[in-house]
Amino acid sequence: MDMLIFYVCAVAVIVGALGVVLAHNPVHSALFLLLTLVSVAILFLQQDAALVAIIQIVVYASAIVVLFVFVIALLGVDQHETFEEPSPFQRPLAIALGALLFLQVVVLAGHHWATGEHHVLHSLDTERSGNVKTLATSLFTDYIWAFEMTAVLLVIAVVGGVALARRSGQRSSS
Numbered sequence: 001m002d003m004l005i006f007y008v009c010a011v012a013v014i015v016g017a018l019g020v021v022l023a024h025n026p027v028h029s030a031l032f033l034l035l036t037l038v039s040v041a042i043l044f045l046q047q048d049a050a051l052v053a054i055i056q057i058v059v060y061a062s063a064i065v066v067l068f069v070f071v072i073a074l075l076g077v078d079q080h081e082t083f084e085e086p087s088p089f090q091r092p093l094a095i096a097l098g099a100l101l102f103l104q105v106v107v108l109a110g111h112h113w114a115t116g117e118h119h120v121l122h123s124l125d126t127e128r129s130g131n132v133k134t135l136a137t138s139l140f141t142d143y144i145w146a147f148e149m150t151a152v153l154l155v156i157a158v159v160g161g162v163a164l165a166r167r168s169g170q171r172s173s174s
Contacts, residue, residue, distance in 0.1 A: 020032045020036065037065065038061050075164055
């Protein structure tokens with residue numbers, strides 16, 4: 001039964017991820033994102049990671065997806081966009097800054113001094129510490145790369161939302 005649940009959720013994650021990218025309607029993309037996040041939460045439950053699964057549902061599947069749907073509704077993305085660039089240097093500058101940020105994350109994630117791995121791991125007493133402390137230690141040492149990539153993706157999403165809102169405001173005023 002566990003294998004069946006795993007395969008169903010794995011297929012749902014892949015279909016949802018493809019739906020997020022390939023859907024033409026932004027609301028459909030948000031619903032596919034919801035499918036992906038709930039399926040990942042079920043996969044976390046199969047690994048006995050109940051805390052992470054609940055965080056996945058409460059924070060991402062409810063709060064973030066609802067925020068995306070409200071932003072989509074407020075921006076009115078059903079209007080057609082033009083592909084002309086208002087500033088010709090904006091795209092190359094954004095690519096250069098993105099590459100620089102990615103390089104910084106790669107360099108910092110590879111060093112022990114940036115993660116504090118040796119210091120924290122040697123001072124951790126797992127028998128007396130709670131689950132939250134163990135989870136936080138693991139998150140900020142062993143999985144710092146995934147944590148930093150999540151932070152970078154959230155920053156990119158905020159910048160993209162601001163750019164879309166700004167572009168939408170420019171069209172309505174002219």
